[in-house]
Amino acid sequence: LPFHPSHAMPIREFKDHMEDVLREVEEAGNQIKGAHGEPFRIMQHLRGGAFYPDQALVSGCAGGLFENIVAMADILRAPLNGEAVSKDPEDIYGIPGNALNLHVNPASLPIMEDLMRQGIGSELALAGVTMRPCICGPCFGVTDTPANNQLSIRHVTRNYSTREGSKPGQGQMAAVCLMDARSIAATVRNGGRLTAATELENVEYRTLHHHFNEKIYENQVVDYYGHANPDAALVKGPNIADWPEMAPLKENLLLKVAGSYHGSVTTDELVPSGEASSYRSNPEKISGFTMISRDPQYVPTAKAIRAIEAGPNLEHAPKNAQEAGDPSGVTFGSMMVSDQIGDGSSREQAASCQKVLGGFANLANEYSTKRYRSNLINWGLLPLRTEEKLQLPQGSYVYIEGIRTLLREGG
Structure with a gap:
């Protein structure tokens, strides 16, 4: 829960106390925002006794692991409400354009390559999941900043206030709930209604294994270890500056x-x-x-x-x-x-x-x-x-x- 990773509780417990918990979050958000712009509001995410977030992301070193992303594809293939189980890899839940969309940043290029090679990438693309570059952008606010009063569910490392990129001092405030990747996929699969992965039945999890391909780094990284070239000139743009002189510690x-x-x-x-x-x-x-x-x-x-x-x-x-x-x-x-x-x-x-x-x-x-x-x-x-x-x-x-x-x- 916002605005600290330690504010954690099981999804089932949150569902039992949604209104009280969200009011506490709203009050905390307004203390952070102060008198800048309109009050921070998130109670509108409660509709018909359910909780509906605005944005879903699984990104970077914490969330974008091979096993997580494969499990998410399995969840998006899971039948709901008595639907028949399909073995067709293309028979996957299609995320409606006006529904809760899911965005994924794999943790590394080798993971991205392996997801494509084993067909998981194409499954997710058909479902409407956007596969992003292998960066940690959503984790620290350089991409996917939620709109004012929006609430994002993310499998990233932290959710301190403004870390997602909002600017409460300028009147724009948002919040992030940290969740596990599987429950995020389950929420998307259930039409954007908050759903724990353990609530879904008939999910057939595959036992695919990640295969690291070292050629990706061999073909991309210049390795000067053990054979440096001290005569090579450093090219520095106008925004690359030296460290300033720092005073030594005296007695x-x-x-x-x-x-x-x-x-x-x-x-x-x-x-x-x-x-x-x-x-x-x-x-x-x-x-x-x-x-x-x-x-x-x-x-x-x-x-x-x-x-x-x-x-x-x-x-x-x-x-x-x-x-x-x-x-x-x-x-x-x-x-x-x-x-x-x-x-x-x-x-x-x-x-x-x-x-x-x-x-x-x-x-x-x-x-x-x-x-x-x-x-x-x-x-x-x-x-x-x-x-x-x-x-x-x-x-x-x-x-x-x-x-x-x-x-x-x-x-």
């Missing part, structure tokens, strides 16, 4: 809080999906999207801190920083404070953008994933943690004396 560290937040800060807030993804090769530009959906002032605040030379400005710092002696031994940078940081997808830019903006540390009660914490360390940001209630507002200073020695000695 002492003076931090100024660029943003302080209650609750959780997700990686989707640290660097959003959608438009920001087009700047992955331009570190300075993509860093400009940091926290844009949560705190539009974070970037200018962090940049202002980054622009300050530590030495001439130590008079504004805490007393112990002023007494530290030689300012040349002090690194000055920004930090983020929140109860929990890092819930969300594995995007490395969530950490690198903070670093580009002059970040040197985060302070939290908890880091949601080891992956995000490791990314912080890899990018030279200290993942500071405390059990105490965090009450450090924006503009506060934190001074850590002897941090370089502490890190070297494992302190």
